[in-house]
Amino acid sequence: ALSQLGQPTTNPTSPEEATLERVPSPHQGKRYVVRFTAPEFTSLCPVTGQPDFAHIVIDYIPRQWIVESKSLKLYLTSFRNHGAFHEDCSVAIASRLVELLDPEWLRIGAYWYPRGGIPIDVFWQTGAPPEDVWIPSQDVPGYRGRG
Amino acid sequence: ALSQLGQPTTNPTSPEEATLERVPSPHQGKRYVVRFTAPEFTSLCPVTGQPDFAHIVIDYIPRQWIVESKSLKLYLTSFRNHGAFHEDCSVAIASRLVELLDPEWLRIGAYWYPRGGIPIDVFWQTGAPPEDVWIPSQDVPGYRGRG
Amino acid sequence: ALSQLGQPTTNPTSPEEATLERVPSPHQGKRYVVRFTAPEFTSLCPVTGQPDFAHIVIDYIPRQWIVESKSLKLYLTSFRNHGAFHEDCSVAIASRLVELLDPEWLRIGAYWYPRGGIPIDVFWQTGAPPEDVWIPSQDVPGYRGRG
Amino acid sequence: ALSQLGQPTTNPTSPEEATLERVPSPHQGKRYVVRFTAPEFTSLCPVTGQPDFAHIVIDYIPRQWIVESKSLKLYLTSFRNHGAFHEDCSVAIASRLVELLDPEWLRIGAYWYPRGGIPIDVFWQTGAPPEDVWIPSQDVPGYRGRG
Amino acid sequence: ALSQLGQPTTNPTSPEEATLERVPSPHQGKRYVVRFTAPEFTSLCPVTGQPDFAHIVIDYIPRQWIVESKSLKLYLTSFRNHGAFHEDCSVAIASRLVELLDPEWLRIGAYWYPRGGIPIDVFWQTGAPPEDVWIPSQDVPGYRGRG
Amino acid sequence: ALSQLGQPTTNPTSPEEATLERVPSPHQGKRYVVRFTAPEFTSLCPVTGQPDFAHIVIDYIPRQWIVESKSLKLYLTSFRNHGAFHEDCSVAIASRLVELLDPEWLRIGAYWYPRGGIPIDVFWQTGAPPEDVWIPSQDVPGYRGRG
Amino acid sequence: ALSQLGQPTTNPTSPEEATLERVPSPHQGKRYVVRFTAPEFTSLCPVTGQPDFAHIVIDYIPRQWIVESKSLKLYLTSFRNHGAFHEDCSVAIASRLVELLDPEWLRIGAYWYPRGGIPIDVFWQTGAPPEDVWIPSQDVPGYRGRG
Amino acid sequence: ALSQLGQPTTNPTSPEEATLERVPSPHQGKRYVVRFTAPEFTSLCPVTGQPDFAHIVIDYIPRQWIVESKSLKLYLTSFRNHGAFHEDCSVAIASRLVELLDPEWLRIGAYWYPRGGIPIDVFWQTGAPPEDVWIPSQDVPGYRGRG
Amino acid sequence: ALSQLGQPTTNPTSPEEATLERVPSPHQGKRYVVRFTAPEFTSLCPVTGQPDFAHIVIDYIPRQWIVESKSLKLYLTSFRNHGAFHEDCSVAIASRLVELLDPEWLRIGAYWYPRGGIPIDVFWQTGAPPEDVWIPSQDVPGYRGRG
Amino acid sequence: ALSQLGQPTTNPTSPEEATLERVPSPHQGKRYVVRFTAPEFTSLCPVTGQPDFAHIVIDYIPRQWIVESKSLKLYLTSFRNHGAFHEDCSVAIASRLVELLDPEWLRIGAYWYPRGGIPIDVFWQTGAPPEDVWIPSQDVPGYRGRG
């Protein structure tokens, strides 16, 4: 049974403490894509302790499981006081979901706010996407300066 | 004969009650795509009973049949007081149309309004699209937060 | 000789009456694409007689002929008092051009205004486009509701 | 005490049944504007029973009270199975809030989805806004057809 | 009683034949604005007989009456085979509504499609708008060429 | 009688040679605004002879006369081989129209393409606009560099 | 002397701990506006402890002092683990700056991410802005749902 | 040696008179794409003598040579008083560059301003682009009418 | 006589060295606005020596003089290796132009690229603009983060 | 050890002097893409000494190393007083990174500000990208003129 959905919960204080949960995919025979868009992500710079912010988009093709969305939200919240570099953090989130869900395919796009005037985006997927599943572009606008 | 087009109708109270109707495709020898964009979709959360909203786009390549559009509208309206999870509901709509139309190919993009600050999109197609039919991108803008 | 270009003309009152004309392609050895964008298309609903509107985009690769553009304009104008369903009308326009031009390839995108809150788009092409000709996306924005 | 915030609630089945609640304004000496943007509004056409949809934006300057936002959400939800014309419904929502809050000033912009190809917007305010309070434009994009 | 709403109707063949109808304003004590956006307007050039197209936006503050929207739609449709110059036609539509409704205030913005590469817009209002009624900008994007 | 409308014409080779023509305003008692948007303007730099380009928008309130639009188009075309500085040319066009039309009010916005990386815009009006006539913003997007 | 600029600093753990600093305005005789745009703001819900996010824009006209920008950044960061309601928090930030700077005028626009599908914006200014100082619109896009 | 760069020049009066010049590609071993965007193109209609305007984008992969950009600008300027049809002119520009540069690959997109309400775009490339060179979309927005 | 226009020039190495030049306003009796948009501005941080960037827009109403645009460009270029704070630099540019031109009115909008994730904009004008001169909004988009 | 990160640094005065540094990729087994967006790039024209500006986007797939971002920033800053042609400079930046990082794949898009009204974009990649790594479009908007 799910331990968080429909229950009062407290925010996990680190990714390790967070409990990601899964439920059976409702259309097991169908290969569909689920996209989560999480524009409220924040973590800390492991060197300076300054807050970092990112807009994160996750796409995946379930096999047996889909992620329970309240637990996903709490998991993302758990980075709030956690220090991690951009490249590392982005791929780590995806890896944790892969471990939980054993999906047919998964990708993450992490669009970080600029530091030093230069934002970093990180893009990772588990491998080439299957050709017969429809996966639209994430189409997050590129960063621009001013004007 | 069609039972709903050009007739006064009442809203079906559940998807099961709705009568989806079909008419012969007007250009049987031609493989074209029909796109419906339905920004007025709403259903209920099966757990909390709260309303959910979605912008839905359906593309298909008819074989013998095309869906009669008034009956499609009534079918989509029938989810108004029906409870279903996002992933489930999105794929169910597509499946019902596949059953009715036996199309060469069909896909659905369901772009749900955010819950917990994180919207879910669901993308499903019946299989790889045929290579010689033109299927433009749905190009629905991604969700953003504020600013 | 062309019968309409540079002449006073009257609007043809039906597609059958319209005279589509062609001239030799100016770069016969070169395979290029010509795109027409016609945002001023209107016809009638064959059932209710109510006006319908569409934004239409046509792309084609000429073989020997290109369409004379004034005659194309008059041809599109001829649907003004003509009744036709969306799917039918969109493919019919393309078919008439194919018949006239015998192009290497042709496609039409017809982006109809909403009826019952749900617009219909129709996409058709003569077949898979040749791989060594450049055909940009039509990139017409999707329909949205309000907000 | 508040009866709905932080409590399990059920959706009120009509506007009359909904309990709008208020709490004291946190900065009584300060004249500020609160804006709610509610893109998930739906009601029924009182004549045909067909669903209507609107994107609603409310601005107000509190005097003693601010509206409790969960109760506002439930109030807006209560129109789901309620029949009302566009002009009537838009002004009625504003009137109910005025009655509850006795605000210094309040306005509503209701941007309805098109019917018959022509959307209706309704704009109402309690009177001329005070000159020394800052009230930004709602700046909801106008409706466009296609193309 | 209304003669067109909820009845089968035929399209009036000229503005003179069209029957604009009115109903009592639902909030007589309240001064609100109603906006209609009609992107499907077409008429004929009185000189050449060529079709003209416009995107039309009408704002008004009712006194006793509001226009019945189906009759407005049919009225606008009645210009389909009617010849009129841009400036004339735009102001004539507004004048007819003023005559019908005796509104406190009314304006029309008519955004015509380009002829000779140069579109014409026409803006008219009955007089200075009342200062204590909220009338948002129509904010229709300006015409641009290409690029 | 008009000398150019509905006649074959040749392009005037300088502004002086161009014949701007006027016709009576169709709604003499009504004070409305006419906007022309001319994105195809080009002239020459009087120093270097290099072509300059501008997007020009003209708004005016007719008194007795409106400008005949074909003659306006030909007038604008007459700058094609004419040398003039940006500030000078922009105000000169407006002045010529004022002389012809004796309008109640007129303004011009001239949005020039960049030279040396810095575009110049010129804005002029005959005086403060009348308060009871509705004159929407021209709202031409500002220039931006890249990105 | 400034205690934070050009020094290593740690993040203050609450707004009370943060040290906002000021420096003399560089153009004391000139009345100009300074705008800060802070899209990386986050605080906690005082009831649930869940993170809240906002895009914040601050405009002010200095009298003797301008705020030192590193100290402003650290002050905004200090809300990271602080609980406050939207209306309260938005006005509190502005009030703290007013206390520090004694500006001629100041305003804040706080554009919060949606909760329950309905975002709240808060707008406050110290009073009517002076008429001879130029204060551009903040022009932050309104929230939209999907589609 | 180059005859035009860094020299005073006069505008060539026809494409034939223009001197396109080339310089060695600076990274001979590297296969890169150069894109020129020329929004200031104008020519004449060969039938009516009326000016035509286009936004032109050229992409190419140099082999030994790149085009000197001042000479390209003068070449494009040389069409100012030259008559040519849209399809013809667009392909002719590309052909002239191919002749000069002997590039590995080249394409042109010519986005013409509307005539008769219908703009024409012309797209041509020398052949299928090489698969291992990166050629981004030109992504010029489609034409739209009004609204 | 002008010392820089039409002459070879070298970049001035500091604002003090730059020679801003003026020429008589071509329409002395007419009160018009000139807008310069300079998206290529860069200076240095006076503390760290790091480059800063800004998009700058200047509007003014000439009295007797207009600024010669090549000299303006060189003046702006002269900040390239000059250290100045954002607020100071923005107002200083405007002040220098005021001194040169003695304009009826002038304003500057300086839209700086973000530092520490928070961009600063500076807005200054010489005083309230005259009421009968038309001064459009600068309408530079606000900064946003990501997403 | 890194020589620049977390240390006070001075700006290198030429690309040769700049010290690009690398650190081990945090997810060696994972093939991800890192994107840097640098809208603050400026160099000098090698012929005229005039400043050039570009918006630069770099994508790469690390093998063993990722570039340390502060050193990348300083490297890009080092072009500030360095003369180089657009095509040359763009490819040189990419080449230097390839040399440092030995990446699996790398590309650069350099979007230069217009000179002579015509901007140049340069696109280069090390070769065909691997098929099973996800590389989103850079999607930088094309240049447009005005209007």
Ligand SMILES: [Ca+2]
């Ligand atoms: Ca930054």
Ligand SMILES: [Ca+2]
């Ligand atoms: Ca895109």
Ligand SMILES: [Ca+2]
């Ligand atoms: Ca797109």
Ligand SMILES: [Ca+2]
């Ligand atoms: Ca509709």
Ligand SMILES: [Ca+2]
């Ligand atoms: Ca409709």
Ligand SMILES: [Ca+2]
């Ligand atoms: Ca707007």
Ligand SMILES: [Ca+2]
């Ligand atoms: Ca036209």
Ligand SMILES: [Ca+2]
């Ligand atoms: Ca606007």
Ligand SMILES: [Ca+2]
């Ligand atoms: Ca330039």
Ligand SMILES: [Ca+2]
């Ligand atoms: Ca605007």
Ligand SMILES: [Ca+2]
């Ligand atoms: Ca939400």
Ligand SMILES: [Ca+2]
């Ligand atoms: Ca605005």
Ligand SMILES: [Ca+2]
């Ligand atoms: Ca696109």
Ligand SMILES: [Ca+2]
């Ligand atoms: Ca704006």
Ligand SMILES: [Ca+2]
């Ligand atoms: Ca230029």
Ligand SMILES: [Ca+2]
């Ligand atoms: Ca794009």
